[in-house]
Amino acid sequence: MERLARVAVLAFAAMLALPGLAQSPRSGGELVFPVPSEPPSYDGHREETFGLIHPIAPFYNTLLRIDPNDKSGTKAVPSLAESWTVSSDKLTYTFKLRKGVKFHDGSEMTSKDVKASYDKIIFPPAGVGSSRKGQYADVAAVEAPDAYTVSFRLKEPSASFISSMASPWNFIYKADILAKDPHWYEKNIMGTGPFTFVEHVKGSHIVGKKNPNYWDKGKPYLDGFRAIFIRDSASQVAAIRGERAHIQFRGFSPAERDSIVSTLGKKATVQESPWDCILMVGMNHEKKPFDDKRVRRALTLALDRNQASKSLSKIAIVKEVAGVQVPGTPYATPPAELAKLAGYWPDIEKSRAESRRLLKEAGVPEGFQFTFTNRGVPMPYEPLGVWLIDQWRRVGLNVQQQVIEPAAYFGTIRKGDAQVFMDFQCGYIVEPDLDMYKFLSSDRNPANYGRYKDPVLDALYDKQSRTIDFEERGQIVQQFEKRLLDEEAHYLMTLQWHRIIPHSAKVHGWTITPSHYLNNTLDTVWLSQ
Amino acid sequence: MASYILKRLAAMVPTLLGVAVLIFLLLRVVPGDVVEARYLTQGSQFQSQELMNQERQKLGLDQPLWRQFATWMAGLARLDFGLSMWTSSPISEEIKLRFALSLQLALMASTIATLLAIPLGILAAVKQDTWADYAVRVFSIAGLATPSFWLGILMILVMLTVFKWMPPVVFTPIWVNPWDNLAQLIWPALAVGYRYSAVGTRMMRSAMLEVLREDYIRTARAKGLRLKLILTRHALKNAILPVLTVISLEFAFLLGGLVVTEQVFNLNGLGMLFVEAISRRDYTLTQALVMLVATVFLLVNLAVDIAYAWLDPRIRYR
Numbered sequence: 028m029e030r031l032a033r034v035a036v037l038a039f040a041a042m043l044a045l046p047g048l049a050q051s052p053r054s055g056g057e058l059v060f061p062v063p064s065e066p067p068s069y070d071g072h073r074e075e076t077f078g079l080i081h082p083i084a085p086f087y088n089t090l091l092r093i094d095p096n097d098k099s100g101t102k103a104v105p106s107l108a109e110s111w112t113v114s115s116d117k118l119t120y121t122f123k124l125r126k127g128v129k130f131h132d133g134s135e136m137t138s139k140d141v142k143a144s145y146d147k148i149i150f151p152p153a154g155v156g157s158s159r160k161g162q163y164a165d166v167a168a169v170e171a172p173d174a175y176t177v178s179f180r181l182k183e184p185s186a187s188f189i190s191s192m193a194s195p196w197n198f199i200y201k202a203d204i205l206a207k208d209p210h211w212y213e214k215n216i217m218g219t220g221p222f223t224f225v226e227h228v229k230g231s232h233i234v235g236k237k238n239p240n241y242w243d244k245g246k247p248y249l250d251g252f253r254a255i256f257i258r259d260s261a262s263q264v265a266a267i268r269g270e271r272a273h274i275q276f277r278g279f280s281p282a283e284r285d286s287i288v289s290t291l292g293k294k295a296t297v298q299e300s301p302w303d304c305i306l307m308v309g310m311n312h313e314k315k316p317f318d319d320k321r322v323r324r325a326l327t328l329a330l331d332r333n334q335a336s337k338s339l340s341k342i343a344i345v346k347e348v349a350g351v352q353v354p355g356t357p358y359a360t361p362p363a364e365l366a367k368l369a370g371y372w373p374d375i376e377k378s379r380a381e382s383r384r385l386l387k388e389a390g391v392p393e394g395f396q397f398t399f400t401n402r403g404v405p406m407p408y409e410p411l412g413v414w415l416i417d418q419w420r421r422v423g424l425n426v427q428q429q430v431i432e433p434a435a436y437f438g439t440i441r442k443g444d445a446q447v448f449m450d451f452q453c454g455y456i457v458e459p460d461l462d463m464y465k466f467l468s469s470d471r472n473p474a475n476y477g478r479y480k481d482p483v484l485d486a487l488y489d490k491q492s493r494t495i496d497f498e499e500r501g502q503i504v505q506q507f508e509k510r511l512l513d514e515e516a517h518y519l520m521t522l523q524w525h526r527i528i529p530h531s532a533k534v535h536g537w538t539i540t541p542s543h544y545l546n547n548t549l550d551t552v553w554l555s556q
Numbered sequence: 557m558a559s560y561i562l563k564r565l566a567a568m569v570p571t572l573l574g575v576a577v578l579i580f581l582l583l584r585v586v587p588g589d590v591v592e593a594r595y596l597t598q599g600s601q602f603q604s605q606e607l608m609n610q611e612r613q614k615l616g617l618d619q620p621l622w623r624q625f626a627t628w629m630a631g632l633a634r635l636d637f638g639l640s641m642w643t644s645s646p647i648s649e650e651i652k653l654r655f656a657l658s659l660q661l662a663l664m665a666s667t668i669a670t671l672l673a674i675p676l677g678i679l680a681a682v683k684q685d686t687w688a689d690y691a692v693r694v695f696s697i698a699g700l701a702t703p704s705f706w707l708g709i710l711m712i713l714v715m716l717t718v719f720k721w722m723p724p725v726v727f728t729p730i731w732v733n734p735w736d737n738l739a740q741l742i743w744p745a746l747a748v749g750y751r752y753s754a755v756g757t758r759m760m761r762s763a764m765l766e767v768l769r770e771d772y773i774r775t776a777r778a779k780g781l782r783l784k785l786i787l788t789r790h791a792l793k794n795a796i797l798p799v800l801t802v803i804s805l806e807f808a809f810l811l812g813g814l815v816v817t818e819q820v821f822n823l824n825g826l827g828m829l830f831v832e833a834i835s836r837r838d839y840t841l842t843q844a845l846v847m848l849v850a851t852v853f854l855l856v857n858l859a860v861d862i863a864y865a866w867l868d869p870r871i872r873y874r
Contacts, residue, residue, distance in 0.1 A: 061725075067594065067642050067643050067644075068643065068644065074594075075594070075595060075598040076598055077598075154610070154614070156607050156610060156611060157607070158595070158602065158604075158607065159602060160602075160604065160607075161602035161604060162602050213644065214644070214645075228653060228727075229643075229645070229649065229650055229653060229654075229824075230650075230653065230654055230824040230828070230829060231653065231726055231727055231824045232726050253726075255725055255726055255822075256824070257725065257822045258819065258828065258832070259819040259820070259822065261709075261820070262725070262819065262820065262821075262822040265712055265716065265722060266722070266725045266822070268716055268722070269715075269716050269720075269721065269722025270722075271722050271724065271725045272725065290716065290717075432587075432588075433597065433835065434588045434592065434593045434597065434835050434836065434837055435586070435587035435588035435592075436588075436597075437592060437596035437597060438587060438588045438589075438592040438596065439587060439588075441596070453598065464602065472603070473603050473605055474602075474603045
């Protein structure tokens with residue numbers, strides 16, 4: 028009897044599993060997705076907006092890519108390069124390229140094209156803009172010893188080099204075109220990607236169609252895609268609710284997710300992930316009393332991040348309590364360790380008592396007034412600004428908020444007039460070299476609006492960057508984090524953004540990652556109807 | 557008449573020059589520029605002052621203001637608006653499609669407003685203080701009190717929740733696919749047209765009431781002329797003048813001022829382009845748009861004045 032029951036259970040389980048097994052990719056259909064921003068140009072080497080990546084990435088390939096099925100968005104896998112080796116001194120990386128990869132004009136992609144593309148990124152000719160030149164400061168030379176081999180010679184070992192080769196921005200362009208006109212790719216599209224360019228109607232949409240000669244045989248599954256530019260989030264939600272669009276790849280707020288799910292019901296799928304974007308509070312070290320680390324520590328100790336994670340995540344695109352790395356990714360500090368840092372203690376009363384004590388010790392009187400400068404963007408700047416002011420009020424601080432219009436915001440805080448201000452960073456991949464660069468001394472990084480110099484912190488950064496061993500590097504990352512957020516409290520973190528993608532259940536083959544810059548090549552995406 | 561039109565056209569030049577100086581200076585007073593908007597707002601870790609300086613030089617933003625203005629004016633004199641600072645594309649190309657959409661929407665909304673305002677205004681005046689008058693007044697006051705974008709949101713919600721349908725989100729020119737074009741534009745045209753018909757209806761009603769009390773209308777009635785004839789041949793021509801002014805100026809405003817309605821219906825019109833250009837500090841595009849809208853306003857004003865003379869022979873221009 029028991030055996031019969033077991034067989035019945037197994038049969039039932041197999042029956043349940045069948046539809047899953049039957050979900051093999053289906054070819055055909057056009058994926059329609061809203062993009063909240065339009066690309067200023069088509070050149071991925073030059074631009075910084077996701078408004079370029081979402082509609083333009085499907086036309087290109089990169090040397091490596093982040094595994095489209097890796098939810099942590101950190102695992103680099105081959106793309107145009109099919110394999111790579113590292114020299115014993117860790118100073119030379121050699122990539123073997125795939126053979127038979129064709130550009131959309133029918134010509135073959137070779138090492139000459141890879142070298143020309145990376146030379147443009149790392150050593151741009153006069154008058155050519157490269158937003159990512161600084162990221163490859165360790166590269167001494169790019170060489171192409173034969174048609175299918177590319178080598179990168181480094182000045183120093185770099186722990187993040189392989190990740191940086193999977194940057195979604197580093198499209199491989201055709202060398203002959205770049206040689207004739209290095210600006211050609213700003214206004215034209217021609218890559219090796221799974222889709223070929225059809226049209227761009229300004230302010231309206233970009234259309235791509237399947238590349239029949241794509242090197243990854245059998246892909247892409249879609250016949251094409253249509254990226255529609257919709258700036259307003261309510262209109263994006265309406266487009267998905269009304270089934271005029273399948274998915275939006277940046278993210279929605281919890282309320283917008285609920286609105287889509289309530290309309291579409293089972294016809295909607297929701298994917299969520301911590302998001303590699305965070306709002307931080309910068310404190311201008313050139314303004315008193317924020318030059319005093321006791322005051323800066325007091326500001327972070329006043330924050331009840333654990334409670335905020337529960338309450339703010341219901342109304343805003345923030346959720347996870349985090350340090351300098353996105354929770355759940357390889358170098359993220361475990362929660363138990365994070366809880367030892369100032370401002371992360373589980374006992375908020377003890378934390379606030381310490382905050383008051385430090386303020387008193389630093390000579391900051393009860394009711395001390397300062398201005399918190401915030402950016403005029405509703406989500407999530409507004410709710411986080413309100414939360415911060417309330418938290419600081421609880422330790423006897425009187426905070427006034429100054430809101431500055433978005434386009435003028437960073438120009439204003441760069442000038443150094445603000446006392447305490449909201450700062451922001453978003454990464455295309457979770458990697459300590461990228462995520463921690465922001466916090467280097469202001470003479471090394473002009474994006475350090477806290478205007479401090481900390482040679483110890485800089486040394487820790489350099490050390491982790493050169494450390495190839497995973498465990499050892501992880502320990503240095505934690506030392507960096509402790510100095511940045513606890514001992515010196517140069518900056519303080521609010522909450523990690525939380526990425527929410529509610530989409531049509533027809534969309535398959537797309538996995539959410541912590542970065543809205545990743546996974547937009549669309550070669551693995553398919554539609555079930 | 558021809559010399560009057562020429563004089564008016566010549567008078568536009570100093571007006572447009574004043575607008576040009578004003579918008580040029582105002583844009584440069586506002587903090588931030590297109591380079592900051594491009595390279596500082598995305599939360600990127602690697603910022604390069606060298607790159608930003610290089611971009612400013614390329615766009616001519618490192619030049620003294622008088623030289624920037626002179627370059628712009630020289631371009632305008634040749635009807636060359638230059639390149640957008642954000643996209644580096646010709647501004648005429650940026651505006652072309654948006655202008656077609658905004659023009660069609662303004663025409664549709666103005667037509668709806670006129671078709672509603674004139675008959676309803678006449679009806680309310682002729683049937684003054686009857687249920688018909690009250691109904692028209694309620695309808696028009698509701699129109700005045702309801703912002704068109706709110707009506708638009710309501711329309712979309714009803715279409716989504718009741719009819720499980722949503723208008724297309726991508727603009728198709730009418731000559732490509734008239735059905736798709738109308739399926740997208742009829743809703744904002746109705747929302748905006750209703751709002752503007754309310755102003756017109758009330759003006760039509762009061763103008764008509766005034767005209768209906770004139771001696772020549774009483775004479776026409778005393779002669780035994782039919783009411784329809786009195787209204788169409790004698791009263792309407794005189795009463796319609798203020799309504800014409802209002803609807804015409806609204807038409808000019810609709811070309812560039814429908815920002816929120818365009819956002820609600822995801823219309824790729826001039827209003828949205830305006831907002832984007834300003835928020836990105838795209839000086840050249842914003843300047844071109846302001847000049848375009850100012851020119852349209854001046855031309856519409858001139859057209860209204862000419863229409864006055866045609867409708868009312870007592871008016872003569874020198």
